Amino acid sequence: MTRPLGPTLAQARSRSTAIRRALLAWFRKNARVLPWRTDPRDPWAVWVSEVMLQQTRVTTVVPYFHAFMLRYPDVKALASAELDEVLGAWSGLGYYRRARALHAGARDVVDRFEATIPSTIDELLSLPGVGDYTSAAIGSIAFGLRAAVVDGNVRRVIARLFALRSQQEASSVDLHKQIAQTLLPARAPGTFNEAMMELGALVCTPGQPRCEACPVRASCDARRLGLQDSIPAPLKRDASPVVRLIAAVVSRGDAVLMGKRDRDGLFGGMWDPPVFEQPIDPTWRRWLTKLRASPGRLPAAIASVRHVLTHRVLEVDVLCIEARGDANPQEGAVPPGYQALRWMTAGDMRRCGTSSLARRVLQAAGLK
DNA sequence: AAAACGGGGCC
């Protein structure tokens, strides 16, 4: 069910001046102090922050951002780094494809743009990991381009300002983008974009919006109609299926056998104690048995880690295996879903990517 | 159009 665009866009146009003025005044007073909000803005810092902020809260990102910028102060620094090390800097942040894309994007900028971050939307869009939102964010905030950002915050604010009920429908994205672009001022569009997102994060929140503190409440249709709590309608997700897995923590002295995940897929490119589907395939059961110091059947799991992801729940039994002093995985034999195996000490692990699940498994095994 | 892709904080 799509609604005609005309009337709402006309509404947006006629109310834009009042909304801009009130929102910008509020933002000047209430903007959070964030490490990437430097004056002037550093395009590299904006890029890094925007990628980290994809589907990730500001409070989660801040410490990662600090560490990342210390290690990779400019685009050249990242371009010349090894991917494993970059994934190490991303460990625990999630959506690891972002780190891979940022790394590739940095090399792209060095190769194609003489190490200067491009300042047009089309060129930004050509970088890996940079889509509609991120190109508009970098373009407007770092370069002053008049491109509206449309993230979850902005969509919620717009849905309420104009009492649009169908946020969950993909068809409404186009309408929200047109409204956002209509509201966007020609002067300092980046500031307006940041202000819209800040309003969504601090005032026009998903649950319990703080309408009494809202600078644009006088312009808000949802507020006027008493619909601020029912717009947007909550998305309904299917329950996450539970996946039963077994992680094999094979230790040999102070080293642990770690596997590097295939590039694509869950935890792509990250290292963890090899995880098998339950029950373990006989081939890999034998393989584990051969690494073991003592003969006989594999020991029982000593712990179980419940790792909750957005669309899945991982129930991971933790198997602890003491390997023979001379044990070595057979050359070329790599468990399904992995591209390499290596004995690693705690120090080795700090120099490559490990998922939160990997750290929890190691901890449950009594290591770390 | 839908699925895949992390992790955590807050109710």
Place this chain on the structure above:
DNA sequence: GGCCCAGTTTT
């Protein structure tokens, strides 16, 4: 336990 976060890419 559910919701959602300064989304992008692949299927």
